[in-house]
């Protein structure tokens with residue numbers, strides 16, 4: 001009696017299991033064939049030139065998986081990754097921001113901030129929307145935390161510079177803007193040359209997430225003799241970094257703190273992946289600068305600053321430039337006051353004590369820690385005031401003119 005009851009139970013259990021499996025398979029087939037209207041597949045107009053096949057992904061049993069950054073998002077049909085700009089559309093991973101920057105400017109190199117590349121030169125700077133991290137204190141949250149469909153259709157970009165003679169006899173330049181809905185890598189390079197920039201910066205938001213656009217632009221820029229600068233949080237996977245590294249002259253990494261808990265809660269990522277990127281950049285021989293935005297009560301603990309400086313010294317060497325930048329209230333951290341200058345000076349002192357050679361203070365115009373000093377004779381080599389370079393004594397071989405110490409950087 002008991003045996004036959006067990007048989008009946010297992011029969012119904014098998015029927016139920018088969019039914020559930022059939023239902024799951026049909027649902028997955030139906031979603032694949034007719035994506036629900038809430039997904040973004042339907043929002044992408046056919047022939048949108050900003051939609052392009054992405055790199056670093058693979059097909060899985062019911063979707064696509066992106067391998068560009070450590071999140072490795074799994075994306076069922078019609079859904080997007082954390083960065084909001086990569087989508088599984090018709091079974092393929094696509095970027096939604098190809099050649100569609102939302103912010104394009106000509107900046108001083110010092111504004112990035114990058115201090116060891118062509119001081120005093122101009123750098124063509126651009127960004128699309130999107131970011132794979134979600135920092136609560138983001139300075140550019142209007143674009144980094146936005147969606148491609150929220151971006152204006154047309155972007156104003158500096159197309160060329162007109163040189164004219166001012167009444168006082170000096171030569172001045174005036175940027176001529178143009179509007180476009182698509183700025184291809186070739187056009188970016190042309191505009192950078194026509195505006196007399198020495199380099200192109202992928203900056204403002206997070207260039208990792210518009211990787212395909214960066215890669216193609218950087219490749220063409222190199223061919224034309226321009227330098228390339230990534231200004232990034234360093235949240236990228238090894239293969240993508242390895243492919244990009246040969247084209248990048250300076251990789252500016254925003255090391256937001258030195259505490260896993262802080263990274264998880266305030267940044268939305270993990271510190272260990274950023275440290276891995278820094279070590280890999282050294283392995284690839286890419287000139288790296290590090291910036292740490294120091295915010296009161298969030299990441300200004302001096303013990304963690306010491307651990308950060310020690311880690312940099314031990315793993316990357318003493319010559320990696322390190323910036324402590326002043327925080328000003330932004331985004332979701334309006335309740336935090338600006339960083340006192342004394343806190344920045346204390347952090348700088350610690351980093352110098354730990355043996356780092358080039359430690360700067362950022363966002364404090366006129367501070368003596370804006371200057372570059374020779375680590376041997378301690379004389380000022382590059383004197384700055386804000387974004388202006390008042391004097392640059394580094395010789396054409398990249399050395400201190402007084403004692404011939406080699407200063408790391410890209411100087412010509």
Ligand code: SF4
Nearest residue numbers: 066069072073081083
């Ligand atoms: S790049 Fe975007 S889609 Fe890809 S893994 Fe990172 S967050 Fe996810």
